[in-house]
Amino acid sequence: MLTILGRASSINVRKVLFTCAELGIDYELEEWGAGELSLDDPAFLALNPNARVPVIRDGDFVLFESNAICRYLAAREGDGNLLPADPRQRALVEQWMDWQATELDNAWRYAFMALVRKSDRHADAAAIDASVSEWNRHMAMVDDALSRTGSWLRPDGFTLADIVVGLITHRWFMTPMERDPLPAVEAYYERLSERPGFQRFGVDGGP
Numbered sequence: 527m528l529t530i531l532g533r534a535s536s537i538n539v540r541k542v543l544f545t546c547a548e549l550g551i552d553y554e555l556e557e558w559g560a561g562e563l564s565l566d567d568p569a570f571l572a573l574n575p576n577a578r579v580p581v582i583r584d585g586d587f588v589l590f591e592s593n594a595i596c597r598y599l600a601a602r603e604g605d606g607n608l609l610p611a612d613p614r615q616r617a618l619v620e621q622w623m624d625w626q627a628t629e630l631d632n633a634w635r636y637a638f639m640a641l642v643r644k645s646d647r648h649a650d651a652a653a654i655d656a657s658v659s660e661w662n663r664h665m666a667m668v669d670d671a672l673s674r675t676g677s678w679l680r681p682d683g684f685t686l687a688d689i690v691v692g693l694i695t696h697r698w699f700m701t702p703m704e705r706d707p708l709p710a711v712e713a714y715y716e717r718l719s720e721r722p723g724f725q726r727f728g729v730d731g732g733p
């Protein structure tokens with residue numbers, strides 16, 4: 527049985543839960559990072575020295591980094607839809623996943639922490655404006671890609687790229703800020719909302 531370590535309120539844990547829902551994988555969830563299961567516990571740090579969730583245990587195999595976990599699970603199941611076997615098609619899915627984890631995350635983090643989490647450490651008005659503007663600029667790139675495919679980020683169907691970018695699309699809509707009108711992203715969000723995995727894990731949990 528696969529074990530997922532991490533609180534279900536975490537966006538990075540929810541990527542893995544959404545992936546399991548798409549793949550029909552059964553798992554046990556150990557809610558590390560919530561209650562008494564501290565990420566600073568030596569037993570957890572032995573699995574992930576970054577003190578971050580998610581982590582998975584699959585037999586004696588341990589893996590951290592949410593996007594790597596999603597790729598592992600799709601490959602383990604031999605699912606060529608979420609993660610194509612063809613090197614170029616696969617690289618294009620991974621391109622969006624890496625872009626989410628680096629460029630897109632750096633764009634939205636400050637605004638989200640300030641406007642949704644109300645973090646004291648994210649109270650600089652100019653930095654909030656800059657983050658909102660960057661987040662809109664990055665979502666415009668998503669809009670442009672979706673306008674060309676007419677559906678998901680990749681023209682052949684729903685992939686892991688839609689799981690990881692889809693969760694941030696939800697945050698983009700729920701954060702109280704000015705949003706540029708992006709019709710293809712709006713249609714994308716409606717399509718995402720029809721998927722059971724997104725209905726269950728796509729929405730934000732607690733802090």
Ligand SMILES: N[C@@H](CCC(=O)N[C@@H](CS)C(=O)NCC(=O)O)C(=O)O
Nearest residue numbers: 536537538559578579580591592593
């Ligand atoms: N790059 C890592 C980031 C993981 C991460 O930042 N996780 C957050 C939750 S979304 C975390 O563990 N924060 C510390 C905490 O919850 O105490 C990944 O994608 O797995």
